[in-house]
Amino acid sequence: MDDCIFCRIAGGEIPSAKVYEGKRAVAFLDAAPMSRGHLLVVPRAHWKDLAAVPGAGAGEEEKAAYAEVCDVVRAAARAAVEVFGGGANVLQCTGEEAGQTVGHLHFHVIPRPKGGKVPPEFVSGAYRYADDADRAATAAALRDAIAKAL
Numbered sequence: 001m002d003d004c005i006f007c008r009i010a011g012g013e014i015p016s017a018k019v020y021e022g023k024r025a026v027a028f029l030d031a032a033p034m035s036r037g038h039l040l041v042v043p044r045a046h047w048k049d050l051a052a053v054p055g056a057g058a059g060e061e062e063k064a065a066y067a068e069v070c071d072v073v074r075a076a077a078r079a080a081v082e083v084f085g086g087g088a089n090v091l092q093c094t095g096e097e098a099g100q101t102v103g104h105l106h107f108h109v110i111p112r113p114k115g116g117k118v119p120p121e122f123v124s125g126a127y128r129y130a131d132d133a134d135r136a137a138t139a140a141a142l143r144d145a146i147a148k149a150l
Helices: 005-010 060-084 132-149
Strands: 018-021 025-029 039-043 087-091 107-112
Touching: 005 025, 005 039, 018 060, 025 060, 039 060, 060 087, 060 107
Parallel strands: none
Antiparallel strands: 018 025, 025 039, 039 107, 087 107
């Protein structure tokens, strides 16, 4: 897409600090990093978000593109741990309400150096279900939606 900044970066029209360039995916340092080494992994194909990625009925090229993106995310997380000596967060936002600011699928790989602090929103237990029934209803709704999406 001509007006998509990530399509233009992937196509080489806009300069970036690329750390990976493959046939179907690219990775580059984020222009507004949350930490040193924060990078983005994006497919060259324009998918608006993770929900737009074709599922089981996808063609071979689409499957290969998503597989390459996943491989690069895994490799980038390993690299973040190796280079910065701590851990890494992998983040993908689907939709504006979830914090997606660019309408092109992308994964954030955010290095967390040894001794660093985890952001409060990433702390386990930050949300509490009202009761067991609320938890069960939430699980059922997600189970049904996942079955439909597959």
